[in-house]
Amino acid sequence: MVTPVIQVSQVTRVYATGATLVQALRGVDLVVKAGEMVAIMGVSGSGKSTLMHILGCLDHPTGGRYLLNGQDVTRLDRDSLAYIRNRQIGFVFQSFNLLSNTTAWENVALPLIYAGVPGKEMMARARAALQQVGLQGRELHLPTQLSGGQQQRVAIARALVNEPAIIFADEPTGALDTRTSIEVMALLQHLHRERGLTIIIVTHEPDIAAYCQRLVRLRDGMIIEDRVIAEPRQAAEEGECRA
Numbered sequence: 313m314v315t316p317v318i319q320v321s322q323v324t325r326v327y328a329t330g331a332t333l334v335q336a337l338r339g340v341d342l343v344v345k346a347g348e349m350v351a352i353m354g355v356s357g358s359g360k361s362t363l364m365h366i367l368g369c370l371d372h373p374t375g376g377r378y379l380l381n382g383q384d385v386t387r388l389d390r391d392s393l394a395y396i397r398n399r400q401i402g403f404v405f406q407s408f409n410l411l412s413n414t415t416a417w418e419n420v421a422l423p424l425i426y427a428g429v430p431g432k433e434m435m436a437r438a439r440a441a442l443q444q445v446g447l448q449g450r451e452l453h454l455p456t457q458l459s460g461g462q463q464q465r466v467a468i469a470r471a472l473v474n475e476p477a478i479i480f481a482d483e484p485t486g487a488l489d490t491r492t493s494i495e496v497m498a499l500l501q502h503l504h505r506e507r508g509l510t511i512i513i514v515t516h517e518p519d520i521a522a523y524c525q526r527l528v529r530l531r532d533g534m535i536i537e538d539r540v541i542a543e544p545r546q547a548a549e550e551g552e553c554r555a
């Protein structure tokens with residue numbers, strides 16, 4: 313059997329702030345196979361970002377076990393987690409998280425600097441990643457010179473530039489209008505279909521989850537629903553796909 317990309321068993325996360333303990337995750341079991349496109353939903357405070365941070369190797373679980381591509385990453389130290397993130401994982405956030413006085417090209421190249429890729433190759437790969445998201449010709453634009461949807465596509469290019477196997481997107485359309493959201497979903501669906509990327513999207517919006525193949529719902533730090541979406545919406549047919 314092929315090893316799943318993500319195998320999480322009985323994962324808990326307790327936050328300690330002063331004297332208060334918050335049980336953000338209370339025993340989560342989740343298996344994600346390579347090439348799945350999964351939506352994680354749930355009301356505010358249900359543990360979505362906490363789970364995504366653990367799955368994305370940004371944080372450790374308090375208890376339970378996490379295997380990423382078969383490797384036990386539950387107790388790895390910060391440096392080892394950073395190494396894994398750099399090579400296997402791409403992130404996309406609601407607020408784009410682009411450096412403001414930095415061109416699209418340099419923003420995309422950033423993860424390659426950390427990975428120690430030589431200058432010439434770095435710029436070529438950043439340019440290619442921008443092309444993949446339909447932003448050729450915008451290499452030298454600053455974030456303020458781009459629309460919200462274009463900024464999010466720069467962020468997606470940055471997530472892609474290390475050729476990760478998994479993309480984690482936390483509310484990737486949260487700051488975008490409906491039409492632009494559909495464009496971003498078209499791009500993610502395209503990457504999923506054409507490149508076989510595993511994509512995990514945290515969203516509040518049922519309309520966005522509908523573009524995924526599977527829906528996982530959290531409540532109070534537990535998975536209360538996990539089901540296949542029989543006929544995912546196709547963003548390219550509804551909006552303009554620039555991928």
Ligand SMILES: Nc1ncnc2c1ncn2[C@@H]1O[C@H](COP(=O)(O)OP(=O)(O)OP(=O)(O)O)[C@@H](O)[C@H]1O
Nearest residue numbers: 327329334336354355356357358359360361362363
């Ligand atoms: N760093 C932290 N320190 C203390 N408590 C935290 C921390 N991060 C999250 N929490 C708490 O853990 C619980 C889950 O938070 P989390 O951010 O995972 O929710 P969420 O589902 O992503 O919510 P939202 O939809 O608002 O983004 C909440 O009760 C929250 O207050």
Ligand SMILES: [Mg+2]
Nearest residue numbers: 360361362482
């Ligand atoms: Mg959140």
